[in-house]
Amino acid sequence: MNLEVNLAGIKLKNPVTVASGTFGYGREFSDFYDLGKIGAVITKGTSLKPKNGNKPPRVCETPAGMLNAIGLQNPGVEYFAQNDLPFLRKFDTKIIVNACGNTVEDYVELCRILNTLDIDGVELNLSCPNVKQGCLAFGTTYEGVKNVTSQCRKVLDKPLIVKLTPNVTDITETAKAVEDAGADGVSLINTLLGMVIDIDKKRPVLANNTGGLSGPAIKPVAVRMVYQVAQKVNIPILGLGGIVSGDDAVEFMLAGAKAVSIGCGNFADPYAAPKAVEGIESYLKKHNIEDVNEIIGKVQMN
Amino acid sequence: MPKVQVLSKLVKTEKLKEDIFKFSVEAKEIVAQAKIGQFIEIRVTDSVEPFLRRPISIHNLDKENGILEFIFQVKGKGTTILSKKKEGDLIDIIGPLGYGTFDYSKFQKLGIIGGGIGIFPLYELAKEAKKDGKNVNTYLGFRNKDLVILEKEFDEVSNNLVIATDDGSYGKNGFAINFLKEDIENGKIDSIYACGPLPMLRAVKDLAVELNIPCQVSLEEKMACGMGTCVGCSVKTAQSPKDNPEYVNVCKAGPVFDANYVEF
Ligand SMILES: Cc1cc2nc3c(=O)[nH]c(=O)nc-3n(C[C@H](O)[C@H](O)[C@H](O)COP(=O)(O)O)c2cc1C
Numbered sequence: 001m002n003l004e005v006n007l008a009g010i011k012l013k014n015p016v017t018v019a020s021g022t023f024g025y026g027r028e029f030s031d032f033y034d035l036g037k038i039g040a041v042i043t044k045g046t047s048l049k050p051k052n053g054n055k056p057p058r059v060c061e062t063p064a065g066m067l068n069a070i071g072l073q074n075p076g077v078e079y080f081a082q083n084d085l086p087f088l089r090k091f092d093t094k095i096i097v098n099a100c101g102n103t104v105e106d107y108v109e110l111c112r113i114l115n116t117l118d119i120d121g122v123e124l125n126l127s128c129p130n131v132k133q134g135c136l137a138f139g140t141t142y143e144g145v146k147n148v149t150s151q152c153r154k155v156l157d158k159p160l161i162v163k164l165t166p167n168v169t170d171i172t173e174t175a176k177a178v179e180d181a182g183a184d185g186v187s188l189i190n191t192l193l194g195m196v197i198d199i200d201k202k203r204p205v206l207a208n209n210t211g212g213l214s215g216p217a218i219k220p221v222a223v224r225m226v227y228q229v230a231q232k233v234n235i236p237i238l239g240l241g242g243i244v245s246g247d248d249a250v251e252f253m254l255a256g257a258k259a260v261s262i263g264c265g266n267f268a269d270p271y272a273a274p275k276a277v278e279g280i281e282s283y284l285k286k287h288n289i290e291d292v293n294e295i296i297g298k299v300q301m302n
Numbered sequence: 303m304p305k306v307q308v309l310s311k312l313v314k315t316e317k318l319k320e321d322i323f324k325f326s327v328e329a330k331e332i333v334a335q336a337k338i339g340q341f342i343e344i345r346v347t348d349s350v351e352p353f354l355r356r357p358i359s360i361h362n363l364d365k366e367n368g369i370l371e372f373i374f375q376v377k378g379k380g381t382t383i384l385s386k387k388k389e390g391d392l393i394d395i396i397g398p399l400g401y402g403t404f405d406y407s408k409f410q411k412l413g414i415i416g417g418g419i420g421i422f423p424l425y426e427l428a429k430e431a432k433k434d435g436k437n438v439n440t441y442l443g444f445r446n447k448d449l450v451i452l453e454k455e456f457d458e459v460s461n462n463l464v465i466a467t468d469d470g471s472y473g474k475n476g477f478a479i480n481f482l483k484e485d486i487e488n489g490k491i492d493s494i495y496a497c498g499p500l501p502m503l504r505a506v507k508d509l510a511v512e513l514n515i516p517c518q519v520s521l522e523e524k525m526a527c528g529m530g531t532c533v534g535c536s537v538k539t540a541q542s543p544k545d546n547p548e549y550v551n552v553c554k555a556g557p558v559f560d561a562n563y564v565e566f
Pocket of ligand 1: 020021022044045046070072098125128163190191213215216218240241242261262263265526534
């Protein structure tokens with residue numbers, strides 16, 4: 001049986017990756033299993049300089065999901081290169097760095113540095129809902145996405161994936177911008193902007209007031225968006241949003257995703273990703289399919 | 303040995319109050335390596351609702367038999383489901399978690415102070431410290447008589463136990479910290495260990511600063527992953543600049559901190 005997929009020029013041994021911000025730089029999860037069991041680790045959002053993040057509370061549970069407003073706290077690319085990258089390299093898995101910044105210049109400079117590192121690809125995060133600058137400023141329009149993506153493309157020889165926000169009217173437009181700018185792939189979705197209110201305090205639970213919604217609650221929205229984008233662009237799609245099992249992963253692949261990421265599902269079950277690999281395998285067995293690539297985009301609409 | 307995920311058998315359940323339960327689970331791998339002040343994360347259901355694990359502190363470790371005890375108050379969806387588990391059920395637990403743990407090794411005369419349902423993790427601390435020959439002075443505060451809990455248990459592991467109620471309906475009248483303060487001033491205490499509601503912890507920290515005495519506090523914050531990955535449960539470091547505060551994680555750097563290190 002073949003589980004290998006080629007995502008934007010990155011050969012993944014299986015289609016299961018772990019989503020940015022839900023797996024750190026892999027250390028905490030390496031206590032549980034060999035990271036070589038999954039297709040790729042997508043790192044926590046990493047910026048040019050260290051970032052301290054938002055005031056707490058930063059997280060809150062919601063029906064079948066959670067809200068977060070971490071604010072991209074991370075140690076910066078230099079620290080990553082010296083400390084986390086060598087650690088991750090010990091495992092037989094691909095390393096994709098989720099890159100974030102405040103300005104177009106930040107993104108370009110960061111990509112310049114990432115291009116020199118021993119990593120397998122870059123996921124440009126144009127979709128964080130919890131920081132004031134950057135993502136929301138140019139991640140929501142065709143022009144904005146195309147501009148930053150094509151500038152990063154110029155300095156980056158490695159595979160380039162762009163991660164999109166669902167907080168737009170038509171996600172196929174920003175996806176098209178990614179393709180037109182010459183990127184190798186597109187990933188979706190990031191979190192949906194949400195808010196939870198503490199009715200006794202009459203105040204939002206998160207210090208940031210709003211946060212990004214993730215988890216099984218958003219899965220149908222994500223599946224729909226992956227399907228729509230698959231109809232519109234030819235570059236491969238990394239699908240995510242609420243995946244907790246192999247069956248969920250298959251659903252995204254049928255909708256058109258070449259590979260998937262497990263996000264906050266890792267928090268509920270630290271073994272969610274390797275279990276999803278097994279789940280995909282049993283689906284293929286059950287349906288007598290030899291190659292996982294055969295299910296990509298195979299949903300038949302009613 | 304690192305943290306593990308285990309399906310632990312629930313061997314004993316006890317209802318301590320209408321809404322407070324004590325569970326004993328078989329968790330050899332966790333118990334073998336657990337340190338004082340650490341916590342566990344419990345998944346109360348196989349379904350996706352409620353979604354996140356519940357962080358719960360370790361109340362008692364029976365190292366010989368590999369039994370871990372935790373006490374929880376029923377507060378919401380997760381703890382309601384948990385409270386309905388029966389002896390013999392398997393519970394999905396990750397632990398032990400947290401690198402910041404209580405450390406009394408350099409001290410002799412311990413002042414352990416807790417309030418309300420924050421007293422549970424202090425039991426293992428008092429027990430081990432007493433075993434190690436320390437002089438254990440414990441101060442437990444409750445709002446009123448009905449809420450007093452675990453008096454006998456703490457009495458057994460303390461050289462001196464003070465129970466105080468805010469309204470004087472049981473034990474000494476007033477806040478537990480007042481009695482801790484007296485004993486510090488009388489030279490009976492050389493270090494403080496605290497867990498409880500934030501206002502109490504803040505007062506204890508202020509007292510420790512005023513009387514220049516080392517103080518460790520166990521903090522709580524809303525958590526998602528509980529193991530340092532999501533950086534959700536942050537607390538500000540005291541030294542960090544006002545305009546660009548730095549944060550550490552309660553779940554990883556804590557839950558126990560040197561009171562001077564963090565701002566809460
Ligand atoms: C705590 C947390 C932190 C996140 N941090 C990032 C990040 O740094 N960069 C990013 O592109 N997405 C980030 N995300 C979004 C996830 O990668 C993912 O797109 C989203 O959570 C939806 O997937 P899920 O429902 O499987 O979690 C974060 C999500 C969570 C829950």
